[in-house]
Amino acid sequence: MGFDFLEPINDNILRWIQSLSSQQLGSKVVFHTKDEFPDLDTVKIALIAVPENRGGNAENFVDSSVFRKEFYSMFPGNWHAGIADLGDILPGNSKEDTYFALRKVASDLIKRKIIPVIIGGSQDLTYSMYRAYDELEQMVNLVAIDSKFDFGKEEELMSANSYLSQMIIDEPNNLFNFCNIGYQTYYNSQEEIDLIEKLFFDAYRLGEVSNNIAIAEPVFRDADIVSLDLNAVKSSDSGNFTSFAPNGFNGKEICALARYAGISDKVSVFGVFNHHNSPQESVLITQIIWYFIEGFHYRSHEYPFGSRENYIKYSVPIEEETLVFYKSDKTDRWWIEIPFVTDGNNKLKRNTLLPCSYEEYLGACNQELPERWWKAQRKNVL
Numbered sequence: 096m097g098f099d100f101l102e103p104i105n106d107n108i109l110r111w112i113q114s115l116s117s118q119q120l121g122s123k124v125v126f127h128t129k130d131e132f133p134d135l136d137t138v139k140i141a142l143i144a145v146p147e148n149r150g151g152n153a154e155n156f157v158d159s160s161v162f163r164k165e166f167y168s169m170f171p172g173n174w175h176a177g178i179a180d181l182g183d184i185l186p187g188n189s190k191e192d193t194y195f196a197l198r199k200v201a202s203d204l205i206k207r208k209i210i211p212v213i214i215g216g217s218q219d220l221t222y223s224m225y226r227a228y229d230e231l232e233q234m235v236n237l238v239a240i241d242s243k244f245d246f247g248k249e250e251e252l253m254s255a256n257s258y259l260s261q262m263i264i265d266e267p268n269n270l271f272n273f274c275n276i277g278y279q280t281y282y283n284s285q286e287e288i289d290l291i292e293k294l295f296f297d298a299y300r301l302g303e304v305s306n307n308i309a310i311a312e313p314v315f316r317d318a319d320i321v322s323l324d325l326n327a328v329k330s331s332d333s334g335n336f337t338s339f340a341p342n343g344f345n346g347k348e349i350c351a352l353a354r355y356a357g358i359s360d361k362v363s364v365f366g367v368f369n370h371h372n373s374p375q376e377s378v379l380i381t382q383i384i385w386y387f388i389e390g391f392h393y394r395s396h397e398y399p400f401g402s403r404e405n406y407i408k409y410s411v412p413i414e415e416e417t418l419v420f421y422k423s424d425k426t427d428r429w430w431i432e433i434p435f436v437t438d439g440n441n442k443l444k445r446n447t448l449l450p451c452s453y454e455e456y457l458g459a460c461n462q463e464l465p466e467r468w469w470k471a472q473r474k475n476v477l
Contacts, residue, residue, distance in 0.1 A: 097199030334375020357390020
């Protein structure tokens, strides 16, 4: 089993956690120790540290003990789901060994309907999270909170700056949609920006999201994997001065995005990457993960897990189409229907509703075709 790759938590950390009060998070979590592995039947969220930084050309490996001390000293919200800390996947002889171990562990957890929360390590570990879905034989939607697209150069080996290219090129190709949240134009070539359009992927500039963070919520609602690059946060808020970032999301915004990811009924893997080993950044990571878990506890189990009977249907004639919108009477969230292609070969067999916003519905009422609907339909046709 994949769990054989997991190293138990350091005894010194465990002793420190035992000194915490019964109200703090350290007393609400079950741990992988050298004597015992948690009973996963009671677990919904599993934390795993993967201190593998070679894909980011870093010489030092991430020390997860600082994160654990910060995280377990916090207080939980009104949480009921079981949380386990499964320890570490230590760097293998090669980074490919680490990729394999993470893929196996993540795959085993996803099959058990447990959400792996990965604390990296360099962001190329996202590729392993993606490959964990191979055995499930489903199309995968990836959302990256990142200042760059990470396409990389031609023939470049797998790294934190090129993992997305590998996802697009490598077989089996299960990537249905990619969406970037928070890219900064000056970090991305025009060719990369054009490629995003050509592949019918989605991308939102930092300014767009900062001005109206709610536009990101429907994107997360349709994601399977969320990969968060800490370089997307400005250094004054993250404490990362190793690779200085004068612009980026602030601490409040990045936590709000993590909460959106947690609320999404569909997100089944969440990872935080490119940690630079600073104590200040560890504090930010703990709060990001706290908000993801908080969001998880507000999941409403709507489409695609619920029935459409509890939705109000709106038909909007536009050009030669009639767009069909659905509004949940439970959460007031909106979806738009993507028409099936009837050649029996389309990729959208498991999900014909695309999450959208109220603003997109209003735009359709004003004869504006929603861009994400158009892109999703084009992917369905091709």
